[in-house]
Amino acid sequence: MNTKSIKYIAPLVLITILVAVFFLKKSENKPITILPYYGPKKISGKSDTVFHAIRDFSFQNQYNETITMKDVKGKVFVCDYFFTTCQSICPIMSNQMERVQEAFKKEKNVLILSHTVDPEEDSVATMMNYAKSHKAIQGKWHFLTGNKPALYEQARVSYLLDAEEGNGGEEDFIHTDKFALIDWNGNIRGYYVGTDSAEVSKLIVDINILLNEKTWRGK
Numbered sequence: 001m002n003t004k005s006i007k008y009i010a011p012l013v014l015i016t017i018l019v020a021v022f023f024l025k026k027s028e029n030k031p032i033t034i035l036p037y038y039g040p041k042k043i044s045g046k047s048d049t050v051f052h053a054i055r056d057f058s059f060q061n062q063y064n065e066t067i068t069m070k071d072v073k074g075k076v077f078v079c080d081y082f083f084t085t086c087q088s089i090c091p092i093m094s095n096q097m098e099r100v101q102e103a104f105k106k107e108k109n110v111l112i113l114s115h116t117v118d119p120e121e122d123s124v125a126t127m128m129n130y131a132k133s134h135k136a137i138q139g140k141w142h143f144l145t146g147n148k149p150a151l152y153e154q155a156r157v158s159y160l161l162d163a164e165e166g167n168g169g170e171e172d173f174i175h176t177d178k179f180a181l182i183d184w185n186g187n188i189r190g191y192y193v194g195t196d197s198a199e200v201s202k203l204i205v206d207i208n209i210l211l212n213e214k215t216w217r218g219k
Contacts, residue, residue, distance in 0.1 A: 033209050035181075038188040039160055053186040054158035059115065059144035059151065062128040067113070067142050069186070076210050077111040078203065080179045080194055081155055081162075083118035084130045089177045093194035094134050097179070101141050103204045109184075109214070110207060112141040115155065117174045119145045148172075160188065179203060184214055 039052025056069045078100055082090040097112060104110035116122035122130075127143040136143065144151075152174060155161045159180045166172035181190035181203060190206050193199040 034213060035183075035189040035206055035210055038191065051185075051187045052160070054182060054188070055154070057150070057154050057158070059146035060124055061142040061144055062124060062131040062136070063138065064124045067144060071142075072111055072113070072182070072186075074184050075109045075111050076184060076207060076214065077113055077182050078179050078207070079113040079115065079159055079161075079182060081115050081117050081151075081174055081176055083116050084122050084126055085118070086175075089175075089195050093177060093179075094130075096194055096197065096200045097141070098134055099197075099200055100204060100207070101135075101137060104207065105137060105140065107211070109211065110140075113144055114141065115144045115151055117151065117155075119148050119151060181206060181210065183210055 037051040041049055041051045044050045054069075058066055058068050061067050078097070080093055080097065082093055084090075094114070097114065101112060116127065122145050124145060127145055131141065131143045134141075149167060149169075152162075152166060152172060155174055155176075156163075156166070159182075161176050161178050161180055162174045164174075166174075177193055177195050179192045179194045179200070180188055181192070183189050189210060190203065192203040
């Protein structure tokens with residue numbers, strides 16, 4: 001091999017080595033566990049998978065602030081549905097959600113959205129009192145109220161938390177014990193029974209897994 005050939009081949013070899021090292025390093029940092037995706041999916045083009053993602057929304061929190069998709073963009077969040085006068089599963093769910101808040105109270109990339117299913121009773125002021133009773137941290141745990149049909153559509157169409165048909169009318173009522181885990185792209189990555197402490201412990205573990213995945217993907 002002459003000197004001229006070596007001159008052109010050497011840079012190509014160096015580039016190949018650098019690319020190999022990059023992908024090897026990226027592979028080393030890949031999370032051991034990747035959480036599944038939930039909801040319908042479709043194939044875009046030849047091989048790209050498009051996963052179900054939640055729709056945009058606009059609700060009022062306990063501080064009468066408007067919370068939309070912009071506020072959760074790029075973050076991991078947990079959502080649930082409840083009502084403040086509930087005497088059965090809701091207090092248990094909210095107590096369990098306190099554990100989630102405590103585990104991630106210093107993690108700016110984790111939020112909690114608790115939606116009311118009874119907005120006629122659960123005004124902004126009522127939600128504030130309920131939020132205080134569960135030591136909700138401002139900016140971390142949002143208790144959301146608003147238009148009932150919009151709240152119910154979000155539960156059924158976006159979060160897939162209720163399979164029953166309904167339009168949020170006067171006789172329509174959602175009562176679910178599920179927490180949903182949503183990633184930074186608005187994809188659903190897990191469901192958990194909010195009254196079961198073991199399930200909520202798993203949720204806390206899975207949030208950490210998701211944060212690790214977020215870091216690995218450079219999001």
